[in-house]
Amino acid sequence: MPKGDGKLIAQNRKARHDYTIVDTIEAGIVLQGTEIKSIRAGRINLKDGFARVRNGEVFLHNVHISPYDQGNIFNHDPLRTRKLLMHKKQIQRLIGETKNTGITLIPLKVYIKNGVAKVLIGLAKGKKKYDKREDLKRKVQNREIERALKNRD
Template sequence: MAKETGKKLIAQNRKARHEYHLDDLYEAGIVLSGTEVKSLREGRANLTDGWADIEGGEVWMHGVHIPEYAQGTWTNHSARRKRKLLLHRREIERIEKAVATPGVTLIPLSLYFTDGRAKVEIAVARGKKAWDKRQAIAQRQATREVQAEVGRRVKGMPG
């Protein structure tokens, strides 16, 4: 079998960018069992309820749903077990300092394969307030309207 190259996206937490202000992004490896890898290669995972925590100097990811492998036997994994993330010691220390402040958490943004190895992109994030979300939506819509008007002017159409 040929060795995989490139990046293959498995799952993405699109809601995270709407719900949180993202500060720092990190790429981490994941400790997985064989059936979890096979399930991920089928493109099956859900990050929406996922979060990460630091326990004993190690980073653990909780709440990420990787469904059981269909052809798995009694060795199959449990779908929502906690999984260890692989990061450098300095990165863990930096994350630990950031998460120590109130209102800051660690969330997974995307799960993907890079050159055949499963990786997760995690972010140090602060929760948004309702008015932050409304403000972001209004700003996005205003930018969209300006771009549409510029497009009409370039084409010579009346505004």
């Protein structure tokens, strides 16, 4: 099964606008208590999230998983740092990649695959303002070309 397959729960659309995605890696998430129920309900926000490698482990920061409505005292801190599950070779590769200046780890998607929550992490390089404008121009041009071809038929 290719990366990113499964039931899509959340997507970080802003990431592709602000960053150039160099590569992607699939990782599992260590969750507590009612967090998986909140994720299945789609109550997760990836907008300001990022991942960081610390002591040979990868952690996900600033990803907001809302408390579960029926969770009462078993609920969790919505913004807690969550550990990501990856192979040692993948983590070593990430350490090497993030030593390069300007490379960041950004969560792109969260999805359920075989009953387990997975996150798609992107190795991203920040875009400059003029890069963003170029992308918007290219998008508009492609849209106009598609429209012209569609009307021609």
